[in-house]
Amino acid sequence: MASPEFSGSFDLVKLGWHDSADLPEGLVPARVARVDRGVAEVLAADGQHQAKYGARIRRASADNPVELPCVGDWVALRYLPEGRYELDSVLPRSSAFVRGGVGRVSRGGLSGDGQGHVLAANVDIVFVTEPSMHATDFADLGRIERMVALAWESGGTPVVLITKADLFDRGLGELLADVAGVAPGVDVHAVSSLTGDGVAVVRSYLVGAKTAVVLGPSGAGKSTLVNALAGDGLMETQQVRAGDGRGRHTTVHREMILLPDGGLIIDTPGIRRVGLYDISDGVDLVFSDIEELAGSCKFGDCSHTSEPGCAVVAAVDSGELPERRLESWFKLQREAAWMARRSDARLRSEATRQWKIITKEIRGRNRP
Structure with missing residues (x-):
């Protein structure tokens, strides 16, 4: 598929730039239009460029792909002596x-x-x-x-x-x-x-x-x-x-x-299925009707399955709430909980690995 081509310079405000904070000396802002195999196609005030990832990006993303540049990101570019830009860092994301x-x-x-x-x-x-x-x-x-x-x-x-x-x-x-x-x-x-x-x-x-x-x-x-x-x-x-x-x-x-x-x-390419990640309020907003019904349940810790006085089950029985929707809510709640546990386990493993590296370095320095 042909990529859209840009030409000339760009007004960063029209690209969505509204951060008035100054970047460190030697860095300029740009927005990522496309990413392909470690190279980002970026739009900067002086035109369109291809920028390879710098060492800071590679270190940050080594253990966490979320830190990789993606389309829509604002990034800081560094101009190198050989006459090209390098992607120095990803700027804080608003979403x-x-x-x-x-x-x-x-x-x-x-x-x-x-x-x-x-x-x-x-x-x-x-x-x-x-x-x-x-x-x-x-x-x-x-x-x-x-x-x-x-x-x-x-x-x-x-x-x-x-x-x-x-x-x-x-x-x-x-x-x-x-x-x-x-x-x-x-x-x-x-x-x-x-x-x-x-x-x-x-x-x-x-x-x-x-x-x-x-x-x-x-x-x-x-x-x-x-x-x-x-x-x-x-x-x-x-x-x-x-x-x-x-x-x-x-x-x-x-x-x-x-x-x-x-x-x-x-x-974006077609997406058949998207796994949840670090989700909290999103499911509650989509299923606000169930959350509202749950507020009328007899027991505060109601599981909405078989407890007496469950307003959610009563709504399903009366036809007010489709059974499919309740099953979908259960499914997304289970998946969000699973992802949270999986993420916590990964973070604990990474923290342990980092601590072992630090401990090894300290022992090495203390050896006579």
Whole structure:
């Protein structure tokens, strides 16, 4: 896939820069537009550059991939005598969409390394996309719940986009209502990049120098939406595969695109499943209806399974709360708890390793 090309100099304010703090002497700010194998494509005041990672970046990210530069990051560049820039450090993030290091779910539970991976940073809006022909499946409502929870946790504002709305003949209003029911307090819009319906609404979220990331499964029309917003065929697109309706992976790198009318958007490869990472308030916000019901339970430590006077179970029995939604809440709660334990174990192991290194160095210095 062709990467969008930039030319000339850049107004950092239009790229979202609003930090007035001075960087150390010799360093200049830039924003990461793309990352590929240890090299970041960055946009600085004097133009577009490719910058390799410096020693500080390599040390910081050796044991924690979250410290690696990612698309949307603001970074500090150092100009080297040989006439190129080196990426010295990642500047503090205002938000970060982090996926957990979970590979799969098996009968024995979750598997993964307990580490996080940043998909996008310094994002104001998280567009969660789901194609209209899939959004009625229970599994995909669960995917929307998961993605919205992670969006809230990132520090960005989630917006759910039901894409390819032109393919949904009847009952679009009911579909949007069902989706709104699993994402309380979140804007939900129908979009057709083919006809242009809803594209202006999406663009309205990107006023000024706002940055958005587009997330969703393959075949959701993410790149087609980005093209519609950019007004040009920047991102290559393909049709979904014949037979199963699944999308092909057309976007293989995360890329940040500067839109002609202002604002920036980050396109991403298709995501089939995203593990939770360091999540706390996100799940509570997505399942605020269950949290509110739980406040009426007879017992404060109610597990919402079989206790007498459980308002949550009563809501399921009466049809007020879909059983699928309660099961999804249980699942995400278990996964978040598992990831927290896994992360704590990794941190304890790393602390032990570091302490052994320090102890060995001290003993070496004390030897005669």
